Amino acid sequence: MVMKKLIAVIVLGLMLTGVASTASAVAVFITGSTSCGVWVNSRTNNTAVQWMGWFEGYLSGLSMGTKKSALEGTDNQSIFLWMDNYCRANPLKDVKAGGQVLFWELVEQKGL
Numbered sequence: 001m002v003m004k005k006l007i008a009v010i011v012l013g014l015m016l017t018g019v020a021s022t023a024s025a026v027a028v029f030i031t032g033s034t035s036c037g038v039w040v041n042s043r044t045n046n047t048a049v050q051w052m053g054w055f056e057g058y059l060s061g062l063s064m065g066t067k068k069s070a071l072e073g074t075d076n077q078s079i080f081l082w083m084d085n086y087c088r089a090n091p092l093k094d095v096k097a098g099g100q101v102l103f104w105e106l107v108e109q110k111g112l
Contacts, residue, residue, distance in 0.1 A: 035095070036088075036093050036094060039087045039095050055079070058099050059102070062103045068107050072110075086098040
């Protein structure tokens, strides 16, 4: 009985050592939706990388959540250009609102 407990402790110790040695800390920067004014300004100044990445993820999340592949066959540059136009026309709206409009436009266009 003592031997079984000893083996269990050794195995557990080895497992924990393996987990501890392979674990690493990762810093993550998370942003949410921003205003159309910030979108247009950052796109004009070529500083929109974080917003563009957020926007791609937001649209992908809508697609996954609704089970509608609205993004299929649509390239990122077209999506960003659409958003540029939306934000210029609606400077007081936010990017999230534009993303919803775009997503449902794509769903309708593709007959999903």
